Amino acid sequence: MKEEYTLTVYTEDQIGLMNKIAIMFLRKKIGLKSLNISSCEIANMYRFTIVVNETSEIVQNLTLQIEKIIDVFKCYCNNNEEILTVQTVLYKVPTKVLMTAENFDVILKKYSAKFASVEKKYTFIEFTGQENEIDCLTQALQKFELVEFVKSATVSLINSSEGFEKE
Numbered sequence: 001m002k003e004e005y006t007l008t009v010y011t012e013d014q015i016g017l018m019n020k021i022a023i024m025f026l027r028k029k030i031g032l033k034s035l036n037i038s039s040c041e042i043a044n045m046y047r048f049t050i051v052v053n054e055t056s057e058i059v060q061n062l063t064l065q066i067e068k069i070i071d072v073f074k075c076y077c078n079n080n081e082e083i084l085t086v087q088t089v090l091y092k093v094p095t096k097v098l099m100t101a102e103n104f105d106v107i108l109k110k111y112s113a114k115f116a117s118v119e120k121k122y123t124f125i126e127f128t129g130q131e132n133e134i135d136c137l138t139q140a141l142q143k144f145e146l147v148e149f150v151k152s153a154t155v156s157l158i159n160s161s162e163g164f165e166k167e
Contacts, residue, residue, distance in 0.1 A: 004033065005059045006078050006085065006156050009048040010040065013071040017048065020069055028062070030054055034087075036153035041163060045073070051085075051154050078158055085156040089134050090116060091125040092147040098123050101144055111137045122147065 011017045014037055025032065033051040040047035052059065063077040095118060098104055108114070113127040127137055131154075138149060 007050040008076040010073045011071045014046040017071050034154040083156045085154050088128045088152040091149045093144050095123045097145045107140050
């Protein structure tokens with residue numbers, strides 16, 4: 001049965017590895033739910049966070065194949081219970097709607113969302129949380145003439161790990 005898994009990959013070569021992983025996923029016809037590439041706690045190293053929805057067997061094989069790539073130092077595979085994940089989202093709503101809207105501040109407080117910028121024409125709201133919280137806040141903001149929004153890729157940390165550098 002398909003389940004959501006997060007692969008955490010450590011490498012020094014972000015551009016070369018990105019190409020190799022893309023080819024690997026394309027060959028296996030595995031779609032990415034999220035991909036984040038960032039620097040990490042180790043100087044000159046990068047952390048790839050890859051979220052997929054696949055069977056355990058396929059993801060375990062994929063993890064082993066990724067670890068065989070020369071540029072990869074380590075690839076971890078975790079399900080949602082083993083990691084903490086968050087995403088950040090930016091919303092854009094018309095400022096004029098907010099000036100006359102009731103309960104807008106209540107919604108922001110409920111989700112601990114904050115104003116990123118208030119401009120004459122549009123107001124930008126920032127929120128960081130779990131995917132289900134983002135979905136609920138997005139639904140709530142629809143009644144305030146939500147113009148657009150954008151979500152970041154998933155970022156995550158493994159609950160029980162002491163970090164790659166200590167292993």
